[in-house]
Amino acid sequence: MATQKKQRVCVIGCGPAGLCSLKHLSLQSDKFEIVALERNLWPGGLWNYTDMTGKDEYGIPVHSAMYKRLKINLPKELQEFPGFPYPSDWVSYITRDQCLEYLNDFMDFFDLRKYIKTNTLVREVRPITATDKTQWSVTYSDIRKLGETTEEVFDAVLICNGHDSSPNMPDIADMEKFEGKIIHSRDYRHIESFAGQKVAVLGMHYSGEDIAIQIMEKAKRVYACHRRQTMSPSFPESIIQKPTIVRMTERNAVFADGTEAEIDALICCTGFKYKFPFLQEGLIDIENERVTPLYKHMVHIDYPSLVFVGIPKQWNHFPHIHEQSRVAVAVLDGTAPLPSKEEMRKESDDEYLRLLEEGKPLRYAHFFGDGDRQWRFNKELAAWAGIEPLPPVMEKLNDFVMLERFNNLLGFNQMCYKITGPDSFEIIEK
Known part of the structure; x- marks a missing residue:
């Protein structure tokens, strides 16, 4: 054969x-x-x-x-x-x-x-x-x-x-007029790059939340700009929540509610193509x-x-x-x-x-x-x-983790888990 x-x-x-x-x-x-x-x-x-x-x-x-x-x-x-x-x-x-x-x-x-x-x-x-x-x-x-x-x-x-x-950059009116720094989250590396600056973070999914929380340690002010209906109850009060950005000027971000803020940098956490x-x-x-x-x-x-x-x-x-x-x-x-x-x-x-x-x-x-x-x-x-x-157990643990993340945004990633069976898990101390 x-x-x-x-x-x-x-x-x-x-x-x-x-x-x-x-x-x-x-x-x-x-x-x-x-x-x-x-x-x-x-x-x-x-x-x-x-x-x-x-x-x-x-x-x-x-x-x-x-x-x-x-x-x-x-x-x-x-x-x-x-x-x-x-x-x-x-x-x-x-x-x-x-x-x-x-x-x-x-x-x-x-x-x-x-x-x-x-x-x-x-x-x-x-x-x-x-x-x-x-x-x-x-x-x-x-x-x-x-x-x-x-x-x-x-x-x-x-x-x-x-x-x-491949970054999905937002289409914001007059974006080219802005004199500060505009980057996509793909090119974000260090919190120190934004020390002492006023920063708008556009998009509040996982990376947007994480980056905004990180850079608030060094930045002068952080704006979290998003369309979400609800944010975590533990989202830091020191980060100013704003609606999405609709227009830019030389120094300012103009938000969907008509307000605006002077910023030095815009980080677009707007996903990928x-x-x-x-x-x-x-x-x-x-x-x-x-x-x-x-x-x-x-x-x-x-x-x-x-x-x-x-x-x-x-x-x-x-x-x-x-x-x-x-x-x-x-x-x-x-x-x-x-x-x-x-x-x-x-x-x-x-x-x-x-x-x-x-x-x-x-x-x-x-x-x-x-x-x-x-x-x-x-x-x-x-x-x-x-x-x-x-x-x-994968679905069961995922549902638990998503709820924990929503309710405890600043501490959810300190928890530890152990899968104990095909349908069971437990929280453990590390």
Whole structure:
């Protein structure tokens, strides 16, 4: 009997999504030949901290949004890869350094480094369609030799480049007139940069809250500008809450209620845009932050051997991308069967229409931070691919943590947890 030819699979990006995908592909090394491309010197994605912002020494945009004093905003019990726990003696809310150490331990434990080409900038991914199947041309360069390119052909491509590197800058009237400093949160690094200044922080989701609370230690005054209906009852009174900014003058921010304030700096914590600059033009469409045509936020409907891992936002990232990467491999090896293109497109469109009928904003196509959406989606994926869903304790602990964060914004990340069973956890002392 002839030996079945291995599928050549290219993994683009070696942050958490790429590393999980490598792990699950490598567990079936008899079926897959794997090459992973990472543009940084080290794997780990945005968890690789750098003081640099803008562009690096090679002229490549710095994509890490890590800042010096960042801690993860969920306990490690909700941000680990199933079956690979963090060290038990670490507190629940770990630092960015500890998270990167964990990712390095994961790489070494599963011997993943041998698949990874670092310092590699992907230039183009384009389909090569024959009569019976689609293959993929992937062109890339060593970032130290950008004048040289290499092309390889693969049977499948997993897109794992993340979605927290292309800033979504707000459209504020007369923004260009402002004479102070304007940055996106991606380029925030140190609280000392705002010492003695009057600072407006626009956007009060997780990063906005955290940055505003941090810089109030050094800043002269901090304005928290947002559209939220309710803020944590423990939000610091020393931070002045204002509605969103509608206009800028040379020195002032003008707010939606007509008031204004003199400021020295504006930090825009306004999220990120999906961006896949290496995909051939026309391969995907992005409108109102909805990436199409994708089935279950993962599989390209017209080219099912192009699979995205990590598209959803605002969910328990590590465990869910672990599950998604398992599904991606199941799609490639055929154990997760795909419906017809017409059925996949209809399911995708129907899901989006339901969101809009529920009153969700247009940009919420891939937003999983509402209610139990992330857990329902996990069960869908598990049933489709024939794998175990995440245990119910994940949802139970997540609900507890979210409520604790709301009620105790300044102290929630001092708490420690221990998962005691598939449906139970306890608060512990550290």
